[in-house]
Amino acid sequence: MENIAVGIIGMGDMGRIVNACDRPDKFQTLQKEYENEKGINVLPNGHLVSRASDWIIYSVEAELIERVVAEYGPSTKVGAIVGGQTSCKAPELAAFDKYLPSDVEIVSCHSLHGPAVDPTGQPLVIIQHRASQKSVDLVVQILSCLNSKMVFLSGEKHDRITADTQAVTHAAFLSMGTAWAANQQFPWEINRYVGGIENVKINITLRIYANKWHVYAGLAILNPAAREQIRQYAQSVTELYKLMLGGHREEFAHRIKSAGAAVFSNETLNHNLLLGDEVLDRFSLSKRPKERQPNNHLSLLAIVDCWWKLGIVPYDHMICSTPLFRIWLGVTEYLFRNETLLEEVINTAIEDNTFRSDDLEFTFAARAWSECVSFGNFEAYRNRFENIQQFFAPRFPEAVRLGNEMIKEIMLKTKT
Numbered sequence: 001m002e003n004i005a006v007g008i009i010g011m012g013d014m015g016r017i018v019n020a021c022d023r024p025d026k027f028q029t030l031q032k033e034y035e036n037e038k039g040i041n042v043l044p045n046g047h048l049v050s051r052a053s054d055w056i057i058y059s060v061e062a063e064l065i066e067r068v069v070a071e072y073g074p075s076t077k078v079g080a081i082v083g084g085q086t087s088c089k090a091p092e093l094a095a096f097d098k099y100l101p102s103d104v105e106i107v108s109c110h111s112l113h114g115p116a117v118d119p120t121g122q123p124l125v126i127i128q129h130r131a132s133q134k135s136v137d138l139v140v141q142i143l144s145c146l147n148s149k150m151v152f153l154s155g156e157k158h159d160r161i162t163a164d165t166q167a168v169t170h171a172a173f174l175s176m177g178t179a180w181a182a183n184q185q186f187p188w189e190i191n192r193y194v195g196g197i198e199n200v201k202i203n204i205t206l207r208i209y210a211n212k213w214h215v216y217a218g219l220a221i222l223n224p225a226a227r228e229q230i231r232q233y234a235q236s237v238t239e240l241y242k243l244m245l246g247g248h249r250e251e252f253a254h255r256i257k258s259a260g261a262a263v264f265s266n267e268t269l270n271h272n273l274l275l276g277d278e279v280l281d282r283f284s285l286s287k288r289p290k291e292r293q294p295n296n297h298l299s300l301l302a303i304v305d306c307w308w309k310l311g312i313v314p315y316d317h318m319i320c321s322t323p324l325f326r327i328w329l330g331v332t333e334y335l336f337r338n339e340t341l342l343e344e345v346i347n348t349a350i351e352d353n354t355f356r357s358d359d360l361e362f363t364f365a366a367r368a369w370s371e372c373v374s375f376g377n378f379e380a381y382r383n384r385f386e387n388i389q390q391f392f393a394p395r396f397p398e399a400v401r402l403g404n405e406m407i408k409e410i411m412l413k414t415k416t
């Protein structure tokens with residue numbers, strides 16, 4: 001173990017340890033930045049990292065993985081182990097298979113949280129793709145310093161689960177942000193967005209838009225299973241919105257309750273994941289008095305409808321869940337397990353016009369994100385994302401601080 005050198009290609013938010021490089025043009029700046037950091041050896045490029053390291057992790061944009069592995073892969077030290085940190089494994093593993101010499105082993109990984117989250121106890125997926133058990137054990141030993149919960153999966157299983165947990169969750173929050181921006185609203189300045197569940201919507205939406213567009217684009221566009229989930233989410237939103245507009249109370253209530261019964265069956269309910277308004281009221285960007293106004297929570301109803309239509313049991317994915325997914329599931333469960341609240345939501349959906357124009361924009365947005373992902377269009381994704389990012393940017397520092405606090409608190413509350 002003492003003589004093992006770890007290499008990182010891509011010194012972004014997720015990858016800053018040991019022998020490391022970023023793009024060649026950033027070498028001098030990074031070298032200066034790390035000159036006093038013991039144990040971090042900044043090298044000019046990935047060839048030099050590859051030939052000097054025993055385990056090399058590619059931590060670059062998912063969209064670039066094939067190009068970067070094609071360039072540096074052939075320089076990998078004989079007998080080394082290679083892995084990646086990209087969020088979708090199919091393209092990463094295909095690039096490794098294609099470009100790495102046959103004497104190199106492949107053990108990949110994926111930390112299921114962002115760079116600002118404490119890795120302790122968070123899932124960390126380990127993928128034994130082309131490797132001996134001895135090599136897997138070595139990677140496990142190296143990564144054990146993160147104190148994460150290791151989960152051993154195939155690349156395929158990993159992609160299937162993360163489509164359900166990550167991609168569709170992001171689609172919902174991206175759509176909320178798009179709708180608010182389209183209506184030129186900062187939701188925390190509006191009375192109808194007051195209350196704990198609304199705080200979750202606002203804080204997580206801003207947290208996502210404060211991040212880099214390529215993280216979300218990559219994991220949605222490159223994962224074929226994600227496309228289907230996001231398409232169903234957009235369809236569920238559209239169909240529920242039409243039922244609301246038409247005032248079809250019985251059909252609407254029946255559909256919501258059938259979806260709820262399928263997703264929140266009895267076996268799933270004997271655990272402690274409840275996240276209600278009481279827990280979340282404290283995390284508000286708003287200075288307004290806390291007088292909750294009934295919302296129809298179309299975004300939450302649609303996710304349960306989507307899970308139901310696709311036969312997804314979200315609890316089956318907890319082993320591979322991100323903090324955002326657990327929070328999303330937590331508030332959804334809170335709504336569906338509270339009969340009074342669910343009745344209020346159904347009444348509001350049919351009778352109350354207050355949210356109609358927000359919901360119209362939300363429906364357009366869900367469909368537009370779905371199309372953008374289906375077309376596999378990274379540039380369109382980037383433009384959409386960055387436009388909305390600009391709209392919310394002035395509030396990012398405060399929102400990210402509050403979001404971090406909220407996530408920390410919720411992680412404590414939902415520890416199993």
Ligand SMILES: NC(=O)C1=CN([C@@H]2O[C@H](COP(=O)(O)OP(=O)(O)OC[C@H]3O[C@@H](n4cnc5c(N)ncnc54)[C@H](OP(=O)(O)O)[C@@H]3O)[C@@H](O)[C@H]2O)C=CC1
Pocket residue numbers: 009010011012013014015021022023024046059060061062064068085086087111112113114115212214215218219
């Ligand atoms: N951020 C997150 O929450 C998480 C991200 N991930 C995944 O981890 C990977 C890294 O993400 P993250 O660190 O956030 O992204 P960043 O954009 O912060 O980091 C990626 C870095 O790789 C650099 N890079 C690009 N091409 C090369 C190259 N040829 N040689 C060396 N370096 C290169 C990029 O430079 P440049 O900017 O100039 O292109 C950038 O600095 C992504 O695939 C992401 O999907 C996984 C879990 C969580």
Ligand SMILES: O=C(O)C(=O)Cc1ccc(O)cc1
Pocket residue numbers: 086087111112113114166208215219322323324325
């Ligand atoms: O928790 C989330 O869904 C995030 O947004 C952070 C994130 C982004 C990409 C990953 O591959 C893993 C975690």
